[in-house]
Amino acid sequence: MDTRLFVGTPDYDHAAAERLGVLLVNLGSPASPEVGAVRRYLAEFLSDRRVVEGPRLPWLLLLHGVILRRRPGRSARLYRSIWTEAGAPLLAIARRQAEGLQRLLDQRVKGSVQVALGMRYGEPSIAQGLETLRLANARRILILPLYPQYSATTIGTVFDAAAQTLMRWRWLPELRLVNGYGDEPVYIATLADKIRAHWSAHGQAERLLLSFHGIPQRYFDQGDPYFCQCHKTARLLAEALGLAEGHWALAFQSRLGKGEWLRPYTDAVLSDWARAGVKSVQIAAPGFAADCLETLEELAVENRERFIAAGGERYEYIPCLNDDPAHLEMLARLVVRHCSGWPELTGTALDAVGLEARAQRARALGGR
Numbered sequence: 379m380d381t382r383l384f385v386g387t388p389d390y391d392h393a394a395a396e397r398l399g400v401l402l403v404n405l406g407s408p409a410s411p412e413v414g415a416v417r418r419y420l421a422e423f424l425s426d427r428r429v430v431e432g433p434r435l436p437w438l439l440l441l442h443g444v445i446l447r448r449r450p451g452r453s454a455r456l457y458r459s460i461w462t463e464a465g466a467p468l469l470a471i472a473r474r475q476a477e478g479l480q481r482l483l484d485q486r487v488k489g490s491v492q493v494a495l496g497m498r499y500g501e502p503s504i505a506q507g508l509e510t511l512r513l514a515n516a517r518r519i520l521i522l523p524l525y526p527q528y529s530a531t532t533i534g535t536v537f538d539a540a541a542q543t544l545m546r547w548r549w550l551p552e553l554r555l556v557n558g559y560g561d562e563p564v565y566i567a568t569l570a571d572k573i574r575a576h577w578s579a580h581g582q583a584e585r586l587l588l589s590f591h592g593i594p595q596r597y598f599d600q601g602d603p604y605f606c607q608c609h610k611t612a613r614l615l616a617e618a619l620g621l622a623e624g625h626w627a628l629a630f631q632s633r634l635g636k637g638e639w640l641r642p643y644t645d646a647v648l649s650d651w652a653r654a655g656v657k658s659v660q661i662a663a664p665g666f667a668a669d670c671l672e673t674l675e676e677l678a679v680e681n682r683e684r685f686i687a688a689g690g691e692r693y694e695y696i697p698c699l700n701d702d703p704a705h706l707e708m709l710a711r712l713v714v715r716h717c718s719g720w721p722e723l724t725g726t727a728l729d730a731v732g733l734e735a736r737a738q739r740a741r742a743l744g745g746r
């Protein structure tokens with residue numbers, strides 16, 4: 379453990395090149411699909427006040443007395459069903475995203491950018507990612523949470539964790555935080571291309587369901603913009619795909635506990651559709667940048683069973699953008715736009731890409 383009050387670099391090399399740091403962040407996964415590791419992960423996740431608000435003491439008693447005794451067993455079984463040779467899918471994909479983004483930026487910025495990975499829960503942590511950037515002499519840092527829509531439960535808590543580390547740095551970097559990108563024309567276009575490619579390969583189902591992770595309804599009532607941002611992403615995507623009203627819907631998945639969460643619920647919509655005679659559906663998750671337990675198990679397996687049991691016949695899950703080249707290109711463009719004006723980009727080919735992306739955005743917004 380570092381016992382210094384503030385972490386500094388007394389042997390700083392004044393001749394060393396300054397770099398631009400990009401901290402790519404996602405939620406994180408347990409270290410292994412075993413019950414103990416899942417319990418540690420859930421304990422960290424569900425102790426986060428941004429995730430579970432409300433009176434502290436009753437919640438901690440419930441969490442440690444009941445939830446952390448029961449849930450890890452069930453969650454571990456589900457994690458085992460999706461675990462890969464490279465580990466948890468979310469983390470394995472995040473590593474490939476970070477490597478791919480580094481490659482793309484290297485081609486264009488000639489080594490002055492360092493990409494690091496930080497997971498909000500588990501490892502590599504946000505503190506470890508920031509330390510990598512500090513040691514790389516990143517004097518400017520862009521934090522890029524891989525959450526297209528803002529919620530206090532996701533991007534809010536990423537900021538908290540980064541701030542907690544930076545509070546101990548003697549020499550702070552310049553900082554920027556990407557606060558969601560779910561309405562960026564380049565994001566919508568990349569998603570639309572992915573869905574159209576699926577249609578070309580498999581044909582189009584009767585309906586498309588756009589499923590987002592839910593949050594408790596009362597967070598929305600108290601001002602969390604997540605619900606509205608999900609609706610905006612879904613509307614823009616449906617428009618880009620030319621989908622008529624009635625051929626698509628938005629729903630929220632992954633609720634936890636007995637309280638009200640954002641509606642409509644994904645599982646209920648699928649059952650209603652099947653009972654109403656809809657035979658084929660495709661389902662995509664535009665709120666997830668990488669496949670994970672919530673998509674690979676809940677969407678691809680659990681909800682399929684529900685739809686078929688209720689009378690549906692054809693159910694296809696369309697994977698997330700993951701490390702698709704088009705996704706990495708989109709992320710590179712996002713980095714460039716958000717780092718606009720920072721010295722590492724000035725006068726480079728990337729700056730030109732940034733200007734073009736801004737012009738594209740202005741055209742898209744002007745057209746609506």
Ligand SMILES: C=CC1=C(C)c2cc3[nH]c(cc4nc(cc5[nH]c(cc1n2)c(C)c5CCC(=O)O)C(CCC(=O)O)=C4C)c(C)c3C=C
Pocket residue numbers: 405406407408420423429430449453466468525529531532591592593594604632634665666669670671672
């Ligand atoms: C009160 C609980 C939870 C809130 C609020 C919440 C919001 C939220 N989560 C994501 C993205 C992901 N969540 C994932 C797993 C997951 N989520 C919760 C609880 C809340 N999430 C739990 C307990 C779990 C763990 C799995 C389980 O036991 O069910 C994941 C997948 C992680 C993985 O390892 O694959 C993601 C991704 C968002 C975007 C969000 C709010 C907008």
Ligand SMILES: [Fe+2]
Pocket residue numbers: 591632
């Ligand atoms: Fe979650």
Ligand SMILES: [Fe+2]
Pocket residue numbers: 632671672676
């Ligand atoms: Fe789930």
